[in-house]
Amino acid sequence: MRLEHYIEELLYRYNCVIVPEFGAFLTQTKSAFLKEETHTFYPPTKQVSFNAQLVSNDGLLVSYMAEAEKTTYEEMLKRISALSKDWRNQLEKGERLIFTNIGKLWLNKEGKISFEPALKVNYLTTSFGLSSCVSAQITREVLKEQVVSLEEEIPFMITPEQREKKQMRPYLKYAAVVFLGLALGFTGFRFYTENKATNLVVQKEAQKQVAREIEQATFFDVSPLELPVLKLNASSTAKIQEEIATQYHIVAGAFKVKENADKKISQLQTKGFNAKYIGVNKFGFHVVSFDSFTDVDKALSYLRNIKNSESKDAWLYQE
Incomplete structure (x- = not known):
């Protein structure tokens, strides 16, 4: 008869399991916690302890074992009492009682029972399937205030900086100013180039319209004084500029x-x-x-x- 096996089963359901004439195994819920030095997360659990003062029979363990072993209550109480005396004799001889999934029991120098809980089993049913896990420290990218201010002024995207713990060096400020000047110069050159391209497109369109008007006047024998005045469509010109803007x-x-x-x-x-x-x-x-x-x-x-x-x-x- 493995008495510790039945104690384990009852610890999942109850916070106190008394072994008559020996002592009580108690459980207390412990919240989840994180060990910062090892970055290890531990889920909520039931922490097991032992109290040698609680020896009075409350009927829980005896009734549960009697039903499981298909025997009477009185017979099971006798078996448990005998096993309790045997456990106490082993402790008095200096031996240790080791219950694999509960813990270890031994007598200290003062003759009192000491208990060390086993951490392999979590008796908290709401944490079933959860185990401790280790997570690597997260390093986040932080944009410096100088880069944020530049982003609001410069009309192009600034890529995130590399991770570093040191503060921004002074020469980076001057590099940012030079970079800003180059960017503005490039923007001005591009604006000039695009305006030049726009003027060329408008001039070509004007030359085509002039050629068509002259060709029509020549075909119908119209005098030069009767040639119509050339007018470019402002909306078409704006559309051309918008397309290349x-x-x-x-x-x-x-x-x-x-x-x-x-x-x-x-x-x-x-x-x-x-x-x-x-x-x-x-x-x-x-x-x-x-x-x-x-x-x-x-x-x-x-x-x-x-x-x-x-x-x-x-x-x-x-x-």
């Missing part, structure tokens, strides 16, 4: 799956934003914007409003 997109997010990008566009359009799909970037993500502008000042102003009201993670992308 630089686009500034206020990015709302980038998604690996196209369906998620479409869902984001629908959500933003429901809120009243002029959201649209920009395309796939070089990393293979589908980019969605709150709105797009051809004027960099309007784009930066809109970006600040979006950061304050809708999303702090929004950023400006120059196409």
Whole structure:
């Protein structure tokens, strides 16, 4: 008869299991906790202890074992009493009682029973299946205040910095200023190039219209004084300029799956934003914007409003 086996079964259901004439095994719920030095997480558990003062029979263990062993209550009480005396004799001889899933019992120098619980079994049923686990420390990327301020001024994306614990070195400030000057110079050169391209397109369109008018006047024998005055359509010219103008997109997010990008566009359009799909970037993500502008000042102003009201993670992308 393995008495400790029945004690284990009862510890799952009750907080106190008394072994008549020997002592009581008690359980107390212990909350989950984390050991920071080892990064180990422990789930909630029942911590087992032993009290040698509680020896009066409460009937729980005897009734449970009598039913399991198919015997009478009185017979089972005799068996447990005999086993309890045997356990006490072993302890008095200096031996240790080892219950694999409960703990160890022995007599200390003062002649009192000491108990060391076993940690292999968790008797808390709500934590069934949970075990301790170790998690590596998480290192997070933090953008420095200097980079954040530059992002609000420069109309292009700034990639996240590398992780480092040291503060930003002084020479990086000067490098940022030089970088800002180069960026502004590049933007001005591009603006000049695009305006030049626009003028060339308009001039070619004008030359084509002049050639058509002269050809028509020659065919119908119209005098030079009767040639019509050439007028370019302002709307067509504006359309040509708009097609080749630089686009500034206020990015709302980038998604690996196209369906998620479409869902984001629908959500933003429901809120009243002029959201649209920009395309796939070089990393293979589908980019969605709150709105797009051809004027960099309007784009930066809109970006600040979006950061304050809708999303702090929004950023400006120059196409």
